[in-house]
Amino acid sequence: MATITLPTPRAMRTVHPAVRKLLVLAVVAAVLVPLADSRWTSAAWPHELTVSLSAPLTSASDWVIDNRDTHPLFLYFFGYISNAVVLTVRAVYLTLLAAGWPGVTVLAAAVAHRVAGVRLAAGTAVAFLACGVLGMWVPTMQTLALMVVAVVASVVVGFVLGLGAGLSERLHRALRPVLDTMQVLPAFAYLLPVVLVFGIGVPAAVLATVVYAAPPMARLTALGLRGADPEVLEAVESLGATGRQRLLTARVPLARKELLLGLNQTIMMALSMAVIASVIGAGGLGDRVYQALASVDVGAALAAGIPIVLLAVVLDRITAAAGERTDARPRPRPRPRAWAYALGATVVVAVAARLVGVLDWPTAWTLNFTGPVNRAVDWMTAHLYSGVPVVGGTADWAGHFTTWVLDPVRDGLQWLPWWAVLLIVAALAWLIGTWRTALTAVLAMAAIGVLGVWEPSLDTLSQVLAAVAVTLVLGFVIGVAAARSDRAERGLRPVLDVFQTMPQFVYLIPVVALFGVGRAPAVAAAVVYALPAVVRITAQGLRQVDPAALESARSLGATGRQQLWQVQLPLARPALLLAVNQGVVLVLAVVIIGGLVGGGALGYDVAFGLAQGDLATGLVAGAAIVCLGLMLDRVTQPTERRTEKGA
Numbered sequence: 001m002a003t004i005t006l007p008t009p010r011a012m013r014t015v016h017p018a019v020r021k022l023l024v025l026a027v028v029a030a031v032l033v034p035l036a037d038s039r040w041t042s043a044a045w046p047h048e049l050t051v052s053l054s055a056p057l058t059s060a061s062d063w064v065i066d067n068r069d070t071h072p073l074f075l076y077f078f079g080y081i082s083n084a085v086v087l088t089v090r091a092v093y094l095t096l097l098a099a100g101w102p103g104v105t106v107l108a109a110a111v112a113h114r115v116a117g118v119r120l121a122a123g124t125a126v127a128f129l130a131c132g133v134l135g136m137w138v139p140t141m142q143t144l145a146l147m148v149v150a151v152v153a154s155v156v157v158g159f160v161l162g163l164g165a166g167l168s169e170r171l172h173r174a175l176r177p178v179l180d181t182m183q184v185l186p187a188f189a190y191l192l193p194v195v196l197v198f199g200i201g202v203p204a205a206v207l208a209t210v211v212y213a214a215p216p217m218a219r220l221t222a223l224g225l226r227g228a229d230p231e232v233l234e235a236v237e238s239l240g241a242t243g244r245q246r247l248l249t250a251r252v253p254l255a256r257k258e259l260l261l262g263l264n265q266t267i268m269m270a271l272s273m274a275v276i277a278s279v280i281g282a283g284g285l286g287d288r289v290y291q292a293l294a295s296v297d298v299g300a301a302l303a304a305g306i307p308i309v310l311l312a313v314v315l316d317r318i319t320a321a322a323g324e325r326t327d328a329r330p331r332p333r334p335r336p337r338a339w340a341y342a343l344g345a346t347v348v349v350a351v352a353a354r355l356v357g358v359l360d361w362p363t364a365w366t367l368n369f370t371g372p373v374n375r376a377v378d379w380m381t382a383h384l385y386s387g388v389p390v391v392g393g394t395a396d397w398a399g400h401f402t403t404w405v406l407d408p409v410r411d412g413l414q415w416l417p418w419w420a421v422l423l424i425v426a427a428l429a430w431l432i433g434t435w436r437t438a439l440t441a442v443l444a445m446a447a448i449g450v451l452g453v454w455e456p457s458l459d460t461l462s463q464v465l466a467a468v469a470v471t472l473v474l475g476f477v478i479g480v481a482a483a484r485s486d487r488a489e490r491g492l493r494p495v496l497d498v499f500q501t502m503p504q505f506v507y508l509i510p511v512v513a514l515f516g517v518g519r520a521p522a523v524a525a526a527v528v529y530a531l532p533a534v535v536r537i538t539a540q541g542l543r544q545v546d547p548a549a550l551e552s553a554r555s556l557g558a559t560g561r562q563q564l565w566q567v568q569l570p571l572a573r574p575a576l577l578l579a580v581n582q583g584v585v586l587v588l589a590v591v592i593i594g595g596l597v598g599g600g601a602l603g604y605d606v607a608f609g610l611a612q613g614d615l616a617t618g619l620v621a622g623a624a625i626v627c628l629g630l631m632l633d634r635v636t637q638p639t640e641r642r643t644e645k646g647a
Contacts, residue, residue: 022431025426029423032419033419033423043414043415043418045449045452046418049449050450050451050452054616055616057616058615058616060196061615061616064196078198082198082203085202085206086201086202088149089145090145092148093142096145097141101137101361102352102359105128106125108125109122109124111124112124112318112321116321120318120321123314123317124314127310127311128140130310133366134306134307135361136285136288136307137360137361139284142285143275143282143284143285143308146209146283147209147267147271149206150209150210150213154213154270155266157214157217158215158216158217158262158266159221161175161214162217162219162221162222162225163221165218165221166221166222166225166251166255172226180633181630181633182211182212183219184630185629186588186592186593187273187276187504187589188592188593188625189606189625189629190211191208191277191279191606192606192610192618192619193622194280196619202282205282209270209273209277212269212273213266213267213270213273214266216265216266217262217263217266218262219262220258220259220261220265221255221258221259223255223258224254224255224258224259225255227258268312271311271312275289275308275506276504276593278505279611285304285305285307286505288300288301288303289505289508289509290505290596293512293597297370298374298509299369299372299373299374299377301509301512302369302373303369303370305505305509308506309498309501309502309506312502315501377513380394397520398515398520398521401466401523402518402520409462409465409466410459410462413458414459418449421445421458422445425438428441428635429441429442429631432635433637440634441630441631441634444631445627445628447624448624448627448628451623451624451627453605453620456601456602456605456624457601457624457627459602460601460625461628463523463526464591464632467523467526468584470523471526471531471583472579472580472583474534475534475535475579475583476534476538478492478535479534479536479537479539479579482535482538482539483543483568484560484564496532496535500532500536502529504590504593505593507590508525508593510528511525511597516598517597517598518598518599519599521597521598522595522598523594525593526587526588526589526590526594527587529586529590530586530590534580534582537575538572538575538579540575541572541574541576541579544572545567545571550567550568584635585632588632591603595607605617605618605620605621606621609621609622
């Protein structure tokens with residue numbers, strides 16, 4: 001009988017760390033795999049290791065529904081929260097309607113002018129007027145009202161959490177893994193828990209938006225407070241200031257840049273979630289897009305999608321301009337009169353509009369292009385979907401991509417034994433991280449099997465891997481071009497800016513128009529959504545390479561290609577790994593939403609659970625999405641090397 005000779009500890013210390021980790025995994029596999037293979041011969045996750053949660057989740061859902069109107073917990077806690085949310089959103093919505101389209105447009109333009117000047121004010125006014133021209137004024141106000149309430153709540157919650165984390169090291173250590181996990185989860189994962197408690201409607205949509213949008217504010221607030229200049233804090237303390245005075249007069253003002261960036265990120269994530277939350281009764285523009293996509297009415301979806309994009313761009317530009325102004329010059333003295341003039345002008349315009357009778361957007365001023373767009377889509381279906389000489393059609397491309405890429409990747413993953421998948425996950429996570437990272441990734445992947453959704457999860461994973469591969473190839477090529485050419489970088493900048501502000505839901509509209517429904521369109525939408533972040537991080541990482549290293553390579557006669565492959569790419573490795581991580585997280589978010597347009601797998605299970613009221617199916621799929629997102633993040637997120645046992 002052959003014997004296995006284990007390396008000695010001294011020999012283990014002399015080999016490369018990656019080889020050492022793989023050797024340890026090989027030893028563990030040599031011991032455990034034969035045991036698992038003899039006990040469970042099937043490649044699929046063993047049925048004996050699954051736990052069916054359908055019965056308890058259905059029971060819990062039924063109990064919540066039966067007791068929602070009678071139990072004290074709902075009557076005196078959740079009920080009050082729900083009523084407060086409904087009343088607040090309704091008050092904001094009625095205020096916007098009372099101001100009318102002239103008042104709202106003037107107020108938005110005045111805020112933009114106060115923050116960034118005439119150009120942004122004019123662009124803001126044009127954007128709001130375009131919402132009316134497209135016949136989407138009322139849905140836009142519904143979305144804006146929900147966003148105002150959600151953003152205020154998110155900022156308050158995020159600031160309080162960030163304040164605690166910024167002032168307390170213990171709370172910071174406790175909150176950091178929670179916020180890390182929340183920020184990598186797809187938006188769909190937040191919907192079902194709040195629906196279980198609050199039901200379908202505006203309260204669930206607002207609270208899901210708050211939970212999704214608060215983490216960036218908390219993280220950036222803590223970052224700003226913890227990064228305050230120690231010399232300034234010491235000087236303030238030497239003057240006898242109390243802890244509260246040091247916070248209000250030193251820490252918070254010094255963290256103003258991070259606070260404004262947190263506000264920007266919170267607003268953009270709130271808009272994205274407010275649109276997605278249309279599937280649980282949020283209404284507004286997202287509901288128009290959702291209903292149009294459900295009936296494959298591309299014209300109606302585009303009519304609602306354009307205002308979403310305009311709203312996103314305007315909100316991003318206003319908050320970003322506030323942050324840039326903070327960096328560009330010292331903080332000016334507050335000018336309350338400017339805001340009073342803006343509010344006064346809004347009131348005057350709103351009263352004048354009421355007297356004239358033009359509060360509501362005139363029907364004669366709307367432009368209905370739904371018919372022409374749908375006719376264009378019909379023409380594309382007839383002429384571009386298939387049968388195009390030489391190149392084929394878009395439907396042919398989607399079919400070929402599904403047949404040659406998606407199906408083989410999915411079948412390959414499902415063919416692998418379950419223990420092989422866990423070993424691959426452990427190896428990838430441990431190679432770029434620590435044993436704790438690998439353990440977390442393996443436990444997350446194993447939890448998917450325990451939940452009984454192994455095959456749908458591997459289907460979703462196959463779509464993510466295919467989309468990430470395409471995204472990284474395109475992103476690295478475009479990023480390298482942008483890093484090596486100032487002209488390319490200037491040309492790409494406005495395009496990337498617009499793409500990065502668009503909510504996830506909007507990306508489904510053009511891919512449905514081009515490719516129809518299915519897994520390939522979902523992957524295409526995920527690629528387009530994740531590509532800007534990968535391009536930007538890649539270009540930034542290559543541009544930040546030490547100029548001295550490049551100059552040294554040039555002095556040795558290295559060509560441009562040699563400088564790229566032998567100097568820039570190796571030195572930009574941390575940025576490239578970050579690009580991979582962000583690409584994976586962003587791709588997963590849209591692949592899940594792709595369940596609404598035929599992507600199937602976990603995204604479809606969540607959508608089915610929401611649409612049919614089958615919360616057990618939806619919650620299990622949502623939990624699997626959480627585990628899949630956590631695993632992918634750990635597998636692609638490098639951990640700083642630190643001394644630890646077993647690493």
